[in-house]
Amino acid sequence: MKAEGCREWRERIGALVLGQLPEEERFATEAHLDGCPACRADAEALAPVASLLGRADPDRLVPAPAPPPRLGERIVSRIAAERRAERRRRTRLRLGLTAAAAAAAAAAAVTLVGSDQSTSSETVAFRSLPRGASAEATLAPRPWGSEISVRVHGFRPGTLCQVWLRRSDGKRVPAGSFRYVYDGKSDHAGLSSALAPEDAIAVGLRAGSKTFVAPLPSRSAGAGAWLIPTRPQEDT
Amino acid sequence: MADAFLTHEAGVREAYAAHAGELYGFALRSLGDPALAEEAVQDTFLRAWRAGDRFDPELGSLRTWLFAILRNVVIDLGRARAARPRVDGDLPEQGHEPFEEMLLNWQVEEALGRIGEQHRRVLVETYLRGRPYAEVAVELGVPEGTIKSRVYYGLKALRNALEEMGYES
Numbered sequence: 001m002k003a004e005g006c007r008e009w010r011e012r013i014g015a016l017v018l019g020q021l022p023e024e025e026r027f028a029t030e031a032h033l034d035g036c037p038a039c040r041a042d043a044e045a046l047a048p049v050a051s052l053l054g055r056a057d058p059d060r061l062v063p064a065p066a067p068p069p070r071l072g073e074r075i076v077s078r079i080a081a082e083r084r085a086e087r088r089r090r091t092r093l094r095l096g097l098t099a100a101a102a103a104a105a106a107a108a109a110v111t112l113v114g115s116d117q118s119t120s121s122e123t124v125a126f127r128s129l130p131r132g133a134s135a136e137a138t139l140a141p142r143p144w145g146s147e148i149s150v151r152v153h154g155f156r157p158g159t160l161c162q163v164w165l166r167r168s169d170g171k172r173v174p175a176g177s178f179r180y181v182y183d184g185k186s187d188h189a190g191l192s193s194a195l196a197p198e199d200a201i202a203v204g205l206r207a208g209s210k211t212f213v214a215p216l217p218s219r220s221a222g223a224g225a226w227l228i229p230t231r232p233q234e235d236t
Numbered sequence: 237m238a239d240a241f242l243t244h245e246a247g248v249r250e251a252y253a254a255h256a257g258e259l260y261g262f263a264l265r266s267l268g269d270p271a272l273a274e275e276a277v278q279d280t281f282l283r284a285w286r287a288g289d290r291f292d293p294e295l296g297s298l299r300t301w302l303f304a305i306l307r308n309v310v311i312d313l314g315r316a317r318a319a320r321p322r323v324d325g326d327l328p329e330q331g332h333e334p335f336e337e338m339l340l341n342w343q344v345e346e347a348l349g350r351i352g353e354q355h356r357r358v359l360v361e362t363y364l365r366g367r368p369y370a371e372v373a374v375e376l377g378v379p380e381g382t383i384k385s386r387v388y389y390g391l392k393a394l395r396n397a398l399e400e401m402g403y404e405s
Contacts, residue, residue, distance in 0.1 A: 068270075
């Protein structure tokens with residue numbers, strides 16, 4: 001019979017939490033809640049809803065108008081358009097990278113062509129070397145100037161060798177130095193200069209205290225005017 | 237649905253079908269202009285779609301997330317509208333509170349709209365309009381006890397409706 005009794009009390013809980021019960025009925029219901037955890041829990045669950053109900057405006061309870069019928073489709077197509085734009089942007093990015101790759105390949109091809117040109121690299125011999133000594137230089141064009149390979153033989157081991165390129169205006173452009181250490185295996189030094197081979201008229205080599213020159217052929221006439229004497233300078 | 241929403245237009249459609257009505261209803265309520273409300277709903281879904289990877293179902297429902305976005309959209313639209321007539325005026329700052337309040341009011345109304353007519357009727361008449369039970373009982377041709385009972389079950393239904401809408405007390 002308790003459940004039957006609770007049902008009666010329960011149906012008052014709505015009015016109770018909304019503050020609609022007459023005083024006497026309210027006291028009686030509250031007394032029941034004090035002794036009935038189940039009904040109390042029910043009341044506690046409904047109290048927050050009761051406190052929200054007052055927020056509603058009874059004159060605004062007409063059902064909200066539905067969104068315009070085509071709004072959903074418009075949103076989806078806007079999103080599809082954005083997605084396409086994004087895809088295009090990514091594609092452009094990819095194509096951009098492809099273009100960059102193509103450019104890099106082209107650059108590589110140029111380098112290869114350059115290498116091909118380097119097959120037309122020149123090898124020139126230094127003149128007026130002492131008997132038993134030989135020296136030659138090979139110049140290959142590089143994007144940054146010239147790659148110079150100097151091959152010497154018959155020098156005194158340990159000789160410091162300085163190399164430069166001479167420009168048509170007579171100026172020396174350094175190509176570096178090396179020490180000749182003949183051990184029977186390698187006698188060549190790889191050097192480089194910022195001057196392009198076609199801008200050089202001669203290769204200079206100072207070995208110890210002696211200077212040797214290897215003129216570069218097929219340069220403008222008169223270039224020889226700048227050549228230092230090919231005759232080795234005897235030093236003391 | 238969350239995952240679908242993030243990656244597929246179908247997911248957007250699904251989210252739209254589930255929430256656009258509410259979003260539009262509230263946007264209309266807060267902006268008071270059908271064209272602006274439409275713009276707000278569109279912006280909300282576009283922003284949601286763009287930020288889709290930031291939606292974390294662990295943190296809250298999609299509905300809550302969409303309403304949070306709508307909140308920003310409505311404030312932006314409100315500002316833009318307020319800014320239009322007077323360029324240099326000090327804009328009334330539409331802050332956090334008024335929006336949340338308005339949203340909650342609207343949610344309760346929306347929830348009331350979702351419960352049965354009999355339940356809604358007694359809650360509206362006895363509580364919102366403050367009419368005596370006896371009067372409403374006569375009007376509806378039912379015993380007063382029935383009104384009391386309907387108030388109780390009406391509140392329970394209202395709580396369920398609010399919970400369905402994502403309201404957490």
